[in-house]
Amino acid sequence: MSDTAKQATGAARQQPDAAGPRKPGLVLALLAACALMIVLDSTVVYVALPKIQQSLEMSATGLVWVVNAYALAFGGLMLLGGRAGDIVGQRRVLLVGLVIFGVASLLCGLAPSPEVLIAARALQGVGAALVAPTSLSLIPINFTDDAARNKAIGVYTGIAAAGGTLGLIIGGVLSDAASWRWVFFINVPVVALVLLLAPGALKESQPQRGSLDVVGAVTSTGAMVALVYALVRTSTKGWDDAIVLACLATAAVLFTVLVLAERRARQPLLPLRLFTDRVRASGFVTLLFFPAAFAGMFFFLTQYFQGVWNYSALRTGLAFIPAAVLVLVAAVLSGQLVPKLGPSVVAGIGAVLTTLGMIWLTQISADGGYVTSLLGPLVIAGFGAGLIYASVTASIMSNVAPEVTGAASSVLQAVQQIGPALGLAVLVTAAGTPTDPVEGMRRAFWVAALIAALPAVLALFGRRSRTN
Template identity: 40%
Template sequence: MSRTVSSARTPNRWWALVVLALTQLVVVLDGTIVNIALPQAQEQLGLSDVERQWVVTAYALAFGALLLLGGRIADYWGRKRTYLVGMLGFGVASAFGGLAQNGTELILARGLQGVFAALLAPAALALLTVTFPGGRERNTAFAVFGTVAGAGAAVGLVLGGVLTEFADWRWCLLVNVFFVIVGLIGGMLLVKESKAEGDNRYDVLGAITVTLGLGSLVYGFSLAEGGWGELDTIGFLALGVGLLVLFVVIERRVAQPLLPLRIVTNRVRGGAFLVQAIVGSVMIGAMLYLAFHLQIVLGLDPLPAGLASLPMTAVIMVVAPIATKLLPAIGPRPLMIGGPLIAAAGLVYLSFITADGSYLVQVLPALIVIGVGMAMVFVPLQNLALSGVAPHDAGAASATANSAMQIGGSIGLSVFTAIYASAVSGFSPAAGTAAGVAQLQAFTSGYSAAFLASAVGLVLASIIAAALIRGSKEELLPQAADPSSAALPVH
């Protein structure tokens, strides 16, 4: 048996949703908010290029590697308790980073942010799962949560631009303290405790292997930016894969697994996790190159560059409520198949950018189309990833969903960087082209290649959804009061 919170016993559940969605926004936007601020931070702290890269990688590495362990801690120790500890630690780490005096301190702070985010994110999503167990309210709650999560990367670029231009890069980290205060107060007042009861022994060996495996995988892909054939790149990737295989073997044999394989072997949930990984790669990886194009090629300052990415977020916010109303009528499958294809079309259009092109003609229409497609995906995605999960496994399933997005983003960023580098090195300017113009043309060629690769990934996501996310809308969307009674189809 598990102690759960039904919506009938949670009168403040919609205010709790606001707090939990805010939490997800903070976790996601922190992956991108420092991107625009990095040039200023590098100059003030004297960071090397390697240190600058690790400001981004340290967060992704700690976050992605520890998510599954964080999810099980939430299940066993208490989701509200884990949420509050994660929120407090995240705030302290953010303040430390905002006051950093050198590169080592900043990188350490970003790593600590990732550690506490690995507690915070699965706890928040698990609390949402048990607060809205089923029915129309659950669909609405997950649509809101998924939309906020999906828009977080773009919001991070905008907020980073505002803070960098009008304040200082340090406020890109210090601003989290205000979010943390709201999250702590809201969490204490509005969120009810829940945890998995019964035999809750920790799977220590599983925790070690998956943490080292995911860490090695993320680190290996970060090294791939310097070349896929390098010995250290191949070594860390191989080590990561080997440790993850060993993790699966361990999980099949232990009585209390860190990640019950029933969570990922379900056909529908497995498909949702794969789509989530690809979407993460696009939202984190491709959007970074959009920021580069806006600033480096189009010459926009940090704030205008951040605002220039805002139309996509605005479209997501407009289309998401429409998709939410469509969800119970047509089911999640059409949205999961059509959404990635629409977003892919926008990215294909974006791949035709030129060094002398305009934002209004070459970028804005693409962002609108991408926003429409992404909204269609975000609305059902989190719901499908957690549908049919027993309350005992809510934290582990939530961690898997977050891990898919984070690991997908890290891998996507590395893959897109390699594609970008290859396109730039292979670019040949026309005879007589000025050196400065040729350099911008080379950059644009690289960005275009990254956008095209993102489009291919989203087409693959649509194919995965068509192949794996099957069943009637009644089967795919839980309507029962207890999520454990709404099993997903496995045919």
Template identity: 40%
Template sequence: MHQTKWIILMIIIACQLIVVLDASVMVTAIPEIGRSLHMSTTSLTWVQNSYVLAFGGFLLLGARAGDLLGRRRMLAIGIGLFSLTSLLAGIAPTAEFLLVSRAFQGFAAALATPAALALLSATFVEAKERSRAIAMYSAVSAAGGSIGLILGGFFTDFVSWRLGMFINVPIGIALLYLVQKFIQKTEIRTGRFDLWGALTSVIGMTALVYGFVQAADYGWRTTETWIPLAAGIVMLTTFVLIEARAAEPIIPLRLFASRQRSGAYLGRFLMVGGNFSLFFFIPQYLQNVLGFSSFEAGMAFLPFTVAQFGMMYLLQGLVRRFGNIKVLVAGLLIAIIGTLWLSRIVSAQAHFYPEMFILLAIMGIGAGMVFQPLTVMGLAGVEPQNSGAASGLINVAHQSGASLGLAVLITVFNGSSHAEQASNVQFANAISHSILGSVVFVIAALAATLLCLLPARQVSPKQALQVNK
């Protein structure tokens, strides 16, 4: 790989790492944040959701902005704004200030992320180089969450949870310099921003997640739950209608014409819905039931992270021998087995080692086999002018899966135990049910793979050959 290409790849990976890491860096710090900013359990969920919702909701607009205004420009703007809002989140004096700063962080990430992935696609055009670059990008995207848990726990125990935000500032400044030096300007095109499409998608996603969070607090039979859920469905339906009629939509619906691409987007949505939620529930179980410190709870995910990164070095050989689809199915099956087994052993009397240690490693192997094939399939056969939209859609599936999955499984948790008054036994039982809910999400991801990907491979061998290269 040419040295300049290697530097560009490192810039893209570093950008993706800080963006993904910030979705989880607060998780192990949540108890301390609640104490320092006087936040209730319900309001603490928005430390995660405000970031993830803004990230996922504005990704489509960010992808379109990159296509029209230039990807290097949007990458630089996104990194700069991300650094500034990280500083603001780090100095937040109140809960409201923190949540607003986190939302703007998510917006900044939505500008930078699709531009970074589109630049990767444009820089690495040779099949072998692209496959290797996507493998590294996917490994960082998938493992960034568990890395965030470890760093967040370390900062909380030994310095301050605020350092998890401050550290983005020097990294962002360095990235801005490298972007200007090594990444060439991309073409600026004339066109329109589909503002109504962007607004309806953001409002629809936010309303849906808010409805599920309300269900966790008030139950399913209240207007506090059904009004936001109904509003979310109406707004997302409106979004689809707008995109079907817009002259220049932020997400061309023709991207869904390929059954394999549609299956890859749906599979990613469901897989992340189950996987990301584990990063929220398991650290709470380790701290509240087994008595781990914040750092120990983060370090507990080390077997998951190591196994996931280790798969990066084995995956290329597996894909060359068996193809993306078979590797993807095998990874999903391994993830299902590990997560299901984990849900059965979680209890107030459980021990982390060796059972949970081994199962987290197994789950990391499964996750490490899933995300690269899904990324490759989500970009397969996309025209160059739609690469930004396709990369944005991959990340929309990732972030919307994270936010909706967490919101759904919080209702499972609260339905099993009232978290404020729960004993260790009740709390552990509720966590077990939540992890079982994660299993349902991953099984649904496997079903999407089998129903949407395998039939397309049989009907269109030429397209399947392209995906499996």
């Protein structure tokens, strides 16, 4: 039996109801809410950090760990969370992850000391590592029609991509109007509502018989934690730091052991056949490098708005709204374009637009104006990003066997987690420390433009592979 026939048979066995969910709007709203919460908690805390430091009398090092504890747990356990969904059931793992995430959010808001807050943030990351891959995996399970699935993925990825900007705005409003604790408390009622509605609205996947790959779980978690920590540390300590080099070497060794072990495992945590399809493999590479450029744009423009133009944190978040809106619009539009043009063409168009936006940003100056200097590139880059995220995600998730949907989702989101950290490390190095900070930003945007152009090349490669 061919691979295509196997996938079709597996999909039919897993989803007896080909008509899709009875309430597709509710299903999509629940899954999108999960994605939004996870992305929000990656950025909403940034704006609240000064008030957290003042309230808990936290050191600068401790403040960094408020961010890093979440990132390390989230990135380190991502592969494990997705594969657990394949074996146990995607909906079941999603609900467990939501409980952990909700309890951790409550503990973060109630934290009486820095140590409790950092520990609760790590627990939040554990919950996020279960929620993120399973919420995406449940889209092809609940939306079996191609058109409905592409539309759902477009909305999901658009909301997730725009969520980072929304987090800056919500964090600024809540920390100023109420308290920094509310940037965490706000998750609790959302989690409660999703837990109430999800069991009756979401279809469950067909659990795969077998046990969890322990060797794969240990090596993948260790490798991801070492890699994410190395990239996070690089932005402040540089590439020649001894700890950074040791972590990178550790990650390389553990990834090598992981590949060797997965080749022999009966039920591998990371099925290597996910990477044998050239189109899917190019999609993973795209979602590794493109977020590196796009997240770098947000990082340097944040420094530009606050350091050069003296914007407040809230005003900075508001300045990014055009990009966030265009990301969402383009992602939804992508769901209509992909069936007509194909994902490779849509992704290629998005890459070209984003590259043009980055090149435009290389012309920024200290005395420029928002409308004349920045609105244009934000709109172009945002629209291009929405096309890329949605089309590549649809390509990966629509071309995978049902029994490894969770694994594919976890790899997809793991590379998206690593990408921004990698981009920040590379672009900060490219910017250097010039006397004029704007000059360093221009250099960083030139490098970001080169990185953003890579998906255009991969899109042509993927289109040729599809044709062949």
